[in-house]
Amino acid sequence: MPTPRSIASVCVALTLAGCANQLPQRSEYETRAERTLVDHNLRMEIGEPVLQLPQRRIRIQDQKTFEVTDFEVTRRYDRYTPYQAWRELYEIPLGAVAVVAGVGANIINVFLLGTLPESVTRGWIDYGFAGLNPFMNVESNGRSQQNLASLEEQRRAARLEYSSLPWAERPVAVRTGSQHYELLTDRGGILHLNLLDEDIGQADRLHLSVEDPQDNVRADEVLLVNRDLQQKLQEAHELIFSDLESDDVRQWVHRVDRLEELGLEEEASELELSLIELTRHDPELQREFLDLLKLQTGRSAL
Template sequence: MLQRNILHNGAALLGTLMLAGCANHLPQRSEHEERFERRLLDHSLQIDAGEPRLLELPQRRVRIHEQKAFEVTEFEVTRRYDRYTPYQPWRELYEVPLGAVAVVAGVGANVLNVVMFGRLPDSMTKDWISYGVAGLNPAMNVESNGRAEQNLAKIEEVQKDRRTEYSSLPWAERPVLIKAGKETHELTTDRQGVLRLNLLDSPFADHDISTVGTLALSVEDPQDNTRADASLLVSRDLRGKLREAHALIYDDLEDDEVSQWVHRVKRLSDLGLEEEASELEQSLIELTRNDPELQQEFLKALMKDAGRLAADPGED
């Protein structure tokens, strides 16, 4: 009775092994890569409002830069993987007979290798026998790189370098807050981080800025609340010119006579606002492009009454 139980349990164990099988382990595989860690050490914003700080003209270019300092640590990372061929019982149908052939061939190769003083390659003397033994084992498949699976076994990191890196980038297409008196306006920089400030343009043109003596500029990064502030003073002389200049530029042009157009351009120039005078001049030339006679009348009047030589930029 005891012997029968031992035989029964042994058969059950062998059956379980044949069903579950064993993975055939392959040589471990490694992957190497470099990894970088960047730690922010310092973050600042810089507003370059230009010189002088006192505005005598309505236009000013303000440059804004973002500066960062990072601690950069470089690591060499090695990932090691355990590889194996998963067991599939149905493969034993062809692996067992092939394994028997491989064992016989391997034994024959080893005998021949003795005669040839060890000149045969290991792929014949050793690999054939290894393949054959695995093939004859009903609980194991032979090695197969094509079916191989892998598990991450270990990660090793070695620090190679540590350094400090600096960056200075334009505050590109980002908001800038400008407080003018009781009003606060939000403007946006261009791709180069330049804010083109013009007190005769929107949004300042929509308010009476002639009473504002200081423009307070501020920028802030919402990610870490890094902030920078700057201010520009508006001269009393400029404030006195802004209201008149606004009327000269924005009052209706189409109902005016040519002489009044010339007066507007000349008056802006006399106020020292040459850039605004040139812009108005070009706007009037563009306005009369479809009326060549009126345009020529305007250009001649500019030359005669204002001493300004201008031409249609659209002409060849």
């Protein structure tokens, strides 16, 4: 004869087995791509290896190669309506009504030659029996919960992707003998090297290096400084950076003219613009400078 404990165990088992009303399984599909770095290098486009002029624009590129693999991912979820006992207070009477209605609908459907939809003839009966079951709630998409049942990944095609980005606003180390400098590229990855700006033209060679600290990839280049350029740089530095305001107009013209004679046309033009800006608030002095510049050198206002 069954004991009270065994009866209770059976009741608990039935409750646990019947409390969840299973819903149709749901699937999700998605695609994703994994990118793996396979090659990384930095490239400096230094141009001619010998500097003939004090200014040089050097382009630096950050080049990477990735292996890109596509995956298709399928996730399947088991869905169910969780059991809440208090809902049986209205589901049982509604279930009884639904069973009676479903039986009546099937009888009518016989006379209508099966024209009633299955949601009426079968759906009402299914709803009714689920409602009559005291250990199960009827299906409810609004209250449904889900658990991940399976996860499948299928690998598709793999391909290589290449990127070449400017080394934008990043440091460039410059070494000349025992001196070390750190310059920055612009937003386009261009290093504007000017031997006069840093007064680094006294050395006969420049060692340039860039390094990515994330993976220690680096690039090194060497620029030689032309011997004639080395001799010109000291004089050019004096012509450009000595105090302008202490000189008269003739000395200004001499500075511009001498830079042009040294073959430093870009520096001569920059000094000319600086002098025009310096005399912006003195139109008479500015006109005197421009007239004398044109008379002695043939240069017109830029």
